[in-house]
Amino acid sequence: MYSELNPTQRILMGPGPSDVAPTVLRSMATPLLGHLDPQFLGVMNDVMDMLRQVFQTENQLTIPMSGTGSAGMETVFVNLIEPGDKVVVGVKGLFGQRMVDVAKRCGAEVITVEAPWGRAIEPSQVKAALQQHPGVKLVALVHAETSTGVLQPLAEISQIVHEHEALLVVDAVTSLAGIEVGIDKIGIDACYSGTQKCLSAPPGLAPVTFNQKAAAVIANRKQLVQSWYLDLSMIQNYWGNERLYHHTAPITMNYALRETLRLILAEGLENVYARHWTLGGALQKGLEGMGLKLLVDKDIRLPELTAVTIPDYVDDATVRKQLLAQYGIEIGGGLGAFKGKVWRVGLMGYSCNQRNVVLFLSALESVLKTNGYQAPVGAGVAAAMENLQK
Amino acid sequence: MYSELNPTQRILMGPGPSDVAPTVLRSMATPLLGHLDPQFLGVMNDVMDMLRQVFQTENQLTIPMSGTGSAGMETVFVNLIEPGDKVVVGVKGLFGQRMVDVAKRCGAEVITVEAPWGRAIEPSQVKAALQQHPGVKLVALVHAETSTGVLQPLAEISQIVHEHEALLVVDAVTSLAGIEVGIDKIGIDACYSGTQKCLSAPPGLAPVTFNQKAAAVIANRKQLVQSWYLDLSMIQNYWGNERLYHHTAPITMNYALRETLRLILAEGLENVYARHWTLGGALQKGLEGMGLKLLVDKDIRLPELTAVTIPDYVDDATVRKQLLAQYGIEIGGGLGAFKGKVWRVGLMGYSCNQRNVVLFLSALESVLKTNGYQAPVGAGVAAAMENLQK
Numbered sequence: 038m039y040s041e042l043n044p045t046q047r048i049l050m051g052p053g054p055s056d057v058a059p060t061v062l063r064s065m066a067t068p069l070l071g072h073l074d075p076q077f078l079g080v081m082n083d084v085m086d087m088l089r090q091v092f093q094t095e096n097q098l099t100i101p102m103s104g105t106g107s108a109g110m111e112t113v114f115v116n117l118i119e120p121g122d123k124v125v126v127g128v129k130g131l132f133g134q135r136m137v138d139v140a141k142r143c144g145a146e147v148i149t150v151e152a153p154w155g156r157a158i159e160p161s162q163v164k165a166a167l168q169q170h171p172g173v174k175l176v177a178l179v180h181a182e183t184s185t186g187v188l189q190p191l192a193e194i195s196q197i198v199h200e201h202e203a204l205l206v207v208d209a210v211t212s213l214a215g216i217e218v219g220i221d222k223i224g225i226d227a228c229y230s231g232t233q234k235c236l237s238a239p240p241g242l243a244p245v246t247f248n249q250k251a252a253a254v255i256a257n258r259k260q261l262v263q264s265w266y267l268d269l270s271m272i273q274n275y276w277g278n279e280r281l282y283h284h285t286a287p288i289t290m291n292y293a294l295r296e297t298l299r300l301i302l303a304e305g306l307e308n309v310y311a312r313h314w315t316l317g318g319a320l321q322k323g324l325e326g327m328g329l330k331l332l333v334d335k336d337i338r339l340p341e342l343t344a345v346t347i348p349d350y351v352d353d354a355t356v357r358k359q360l361l362a363q364y365g366i367e368i369g370g371g372l373g374a375f376k377g378k379v380w381r382v383g384l385m386g387y388s389c390n391q392r393n394v395v396l397f398l399s400a401l402e403s404v405l406k407t408n409g410y411q412a413p414v415g416a417g418v419a420a421a422m423e424n425l426q427k
Numbered sequence: 428m429y430s431e432l433n434p435t436q437r438i439l440m441g442p443g444p445s446d447v448a449p450t451v452l453r454s455m456a457t458p459l460l461g462h463l464d465p466q467f468l469g470v471m472n473d474v475m476d477m478l479r480q481v482f483q484t485e486n487q488l489t490i491p492m493s494g495t496g497s498a499g500m501e502t503v504f505v506n507l508i509e510p511g512d513k514v515v516v517g518v519k520g521l522f523g524q525r526m527v528d529v530a531k532r533c534g535a536e537v538i539t540v541e542a543p544w545g546r547a548i549e550p551s552q553v554k555a556a557l558q559q560h561p562g563v564k565l566v567a568l569v570h571a572e573t574s575t576g577v578l579q580p581l582a583e584i585s586q587i588v589h590e591h592e593a594l595l596v597v598d599a600v601t602s603l604a605g606i607e608v609g610i611d612k613i614g615i616d617a618c619y620s621g622t623q624k625c626l627s628a629p630p631g632l633a634p635v636t637f638n639q640k641a642a643a644v645i646a647n648r649k650q651l652v653q654s655w656y657l658d659l660s661m662i663q664n665y666w667g668n669e670r671l672y673h674h675t676a677p678i679t680m681n682y683a684l685r686e687t688l689r690l691i692l693a694e695g696l697e698n699v700y701a702r703h704w705t706l707g708g709a710l711q712k713g714l715e716g717m718g719l720k721l722l723v724d725k726d727i728r729l730p731e732l733t734a735v736t737i738p739d740y741v742d743d744a745t746v747r748k749q750l751l752a753q754y755g756i757e758i759g760g761g762l763g764a765f766k767g768k769v770w771r772v773g774l775m776g777y778s779c780n781q782r783n784v785v786l787f788l789s790a791l792e793s794v795l796k797t798n799g800y801q802a803p804v805g806a807g808v809a810a811a812m813e814n815l816q817k
Binding site: 038039041042044045046047049051053054056057060062063064065066067068069070071072074075076077080083087103104105106107108110111135138139141142143231233239240241261262263264265266282283284285286287288289290292293295296299302361367372 | 428429431432434435436437439441443444446447450452453454455456457458459460461462464465466467470473477493494495496497498500501525528529531532533621623629630631651652653654655656672673674675676677678679680682683685686689692751757762
C-alpha cells in the first residue's frame with residue numbers, strides 16, 4: 038500500500054535544514070546502541086567535547102538537548118527564568134518574537150528592545166532598557182536572525198549586560214559553525230543552537246551551553262523547572278559522571294551530530310568560517326550583479342543566510358516552485374511582514390560550496406527570465422566569480 | 428583525532444531502545460527534504476495515516492511530537508491541564524511517578540491511586556478516587572509499565588472514568604505496536620507513545636493521539652500552554668491542512684517512523700501482536716524452566732517486557748556486563764526499589780524474534796553458571812521451544 042521512501046534529491050538552500058554530508062547520512066544507518074551502553078557513553082563524551090570546541094567554550098554544561106532548535110530556546114528560558122523575573126529581549130525578527138512568547142510562558146516580565154526587521158539592535162538600546170528597569174535577570178538576543186539574515190553584533194552589548202549584572206543569552210541557531218559565536222570570548226552566559234543549519238545534521242537536537250554563572254542560577258532556583266523534559270537539573274546527571282537515566286536519548290541523532298562535528302573540526306573552525314564568508318559574499322555579489330536588492334546592509338549581513346528583495350511583478354511562490362521543480366533547489370520565502378516580499382537563500386554547512394553558488398545563480402537567472410525579470414545574461418555568476426578570484 | 432563511528436553490534440533486549448530493522452536504518456541515510464517541501468508533506472500524511480492505523484483510531488489529531496516518549500507524556504499534560512485542575516494518576520511504577528511529577532509542574536492538583544510495583548491498579552480504586560474527588564478532569568494510567576512489566580487492564584476503568592465525565596489518558600510508550608492499545612475501542616481520550624520500543628525506530632519521536640473531546644479541551648483552554656515547543660494549538664496547524672511553520676520537524680526521524688510503520692502494517696497488526704504474545708510467552712516459560720522467578724503474575728504480565736527476579740548471591744551488574752561483553756546482548760537493570768533485584772528483558776518490535784529468545788536463554792544460562800547459579804542444562808531453551816510448538 039505504501040511504497041518505499043524515495044524522495045527527489047534536493048539542494049537545500051533555504052533557511053534550514055541544510056544538506057547533510059554523505060558520511061553523516063551513513064552514520065545514521067549504524068545499528069543502535071542502548072542509551073546506557075558504555076560505548077554510547079563514549080559517543081556522548083565525544084559529542085560534548087566536540088560541541089565545546091565548536092562553541093569555543095570551556096563550559097562543562099554543554100550538551101545536545103533532545104529536540105529541535107526551538108526546544109533549545111525553551112530549555113534556556115525554562116531553566117533560567119522563574120515567575121516574576123525581569124527579562125530584556127531584543128526583537129528584530131521572528132525568532133526574537135518567539136523568545137518573547139517563550140519567556141512570557143515562563144512567567145517572565147518581558148521588556149522588549151526593538152529594531153525594524155532587517156536591522157540590528159543597538160547597544161545603546163540595551164543600555165537604556167537596563168537603566169530604566171533595574172534588576173533585570175537576563176538579556177536575550179538572536180545572533181543570526183533567520184527571518185531576515187541580520188548578524189547581531191554582541192561584544193559591546195555583552196559588556197553592557199555584565200555591567201548591569203545580568204546574564205547574556207544568545208540564540209545561535211543559525212550562526213553556530215557558520216560564523217564565529219565565541220561563547221567564552223564574548224562572555225555569553227547561555228546559548229542554544231540547532232543541528233539543521235550550519236552544523237549540517239538533520240533537525241532533531243539542540244546543542245546548549247551554560248557557563249558556571251548560568252549553571253549556578255539553575256542550581257539555586259526556588260521553584261521546579263516547569264518542563265520535566267527540559268529540566269537541566271536532572272538532565273545534567275545523565276550527561277555528567279553519574280549517567281543517571283532521565284529520558285532515552287535520541288541515539289541516532291547523536292551519531293549524526295558526532296559525525297558532523299568530526300567533519301567540522303577536521304576542516305578546522307577557521308576554515309569553516311572562511312568558507313561561509315567567502316562563498317556567502319560571492320553569492321551576494323552575484324545576486325547584486327543580477328540587479329537584485331539585498332535586504333540587509335553589508336556591515337550586519339550574514340554570509341550563511343541572505344534575504345533578497347523579490348522584484349516587482351515577480352510572484353514569490355511561482356519562482357520557488359520552479360526552482361524546486363526544474364533544479365531541485367529549495368530556497369525559503371519571507372516570514373511575517375516579509376511574506377511574498379523576500380526570498381531567503383541559505384548557504385549553510387555542507388550546502389555552502391562553490392558549485393551551489395554558481396548553480397543557484399544560473400538557475401535563478403533562468404527562472405526569473407520566464408517570470409518577467411530579465412537579468413543581464415550571466416551577470417550573476419560573473420560577479421560571484423570575480424569575488425571568488427579576489 | 429576522532430575516529431569514524433564503529434560501535435559493536437548489539438542485540439537490544441532491554442526496556443528500549445529495541446533493534447531497528449535494516450530498511451528503517453537505511454531510510455535514515457536518505458538525503459533530506461525541507462520541512463515544507465511538498466514531498467515531505469506527503470511523508471507527513473503517510474505517517475499520520477499509518478499512525479492512526481497502528482493506534483487503531485479515527486482521531487484526526489494523531490501526530491508524532493518532536494521529542495522522545497517523555498516529551499509525549501509532557502505534551503499530553505501541558506495541553507490538557509490548566510493550573511488547579513484535578514487529576515487522578517495511577518502509580519504502580521516509575522512511569523506513573525513521572526506522570527505525577529509532570530502533572531504537578533503543570534499546576535495540577537494530583538490525586539494518586541497506587542498499587543505496589545509489580546501489580547496493576549484496580550478499577551475499584553479509580554472509582555473510589557473519582558467518588559471522593561468530584562470534578563476530576565482526567566485520569567492517567569500507564570498501559571505497559573516499563574519499570575515492572577505490568578499490563579494495566581483498561582476497559583473497565585475507561586467505563587468508570589467516562590461515567591464520571593473525566594478524560595482517560597494512557598501512556599502507551601511500551602505497548603503501542605506490541606500489544607493492542609485500541610484507542611477507539613477502549614475509549615482512550617488521549618494517548619502518547621515513543622518510537623524506540625515496539626515501534627522499533629530509534630528514539631526521537633513521540634506519537635500522540637487525541638480524540639475530539641480531548642481536542643476540544645485544548646481548543647477551549649483559558650491560558651496559553653506553558654510549553655511553546657509542545658503547544659498543540661500551533662503544532663496542529665503544521666500537521667493540518669494549513670501547513671503553517673511552527674518548528675523544523677525532525678525530517679530523518681520521520682523517514683524512520685514512516686518506514687517502520689510500513690513494515691508493521693505490511694506484517695499486519697494482528698500478526699505483530701501474536702508474535703509478541705507467542706515469543707514473549709516462550710521467553711517467560713524458558714526463564715521459568717531455568718528455575719528463575721518472574722516478578723509479575725501471568726494475568727497482567729506483558730509479553731514485550733519481562734521482569735525476572737535476580738537469584739540470591741548473583742550480582743546484577745556482573746551478569747549484565749558479561750551478557751554484553753560475551754554476547755553483545757543488552758538487557759535492563761531494575762529501577763527504584765528494584766535496582767539490583769530484577770532484570771528487565773525486552774522482546775520488542777524487531778528484537779522480538781525466535782532467534783533472540785533461544786540465543787538469550789542459552790547466553791543467560793552460560794553466564795549464570797559462571798556466577799554461581801546452575802540452571803538445569805538446556806532447560807530454558809527446552810521449555811521455550813515446548814511453548815512455541817504448542
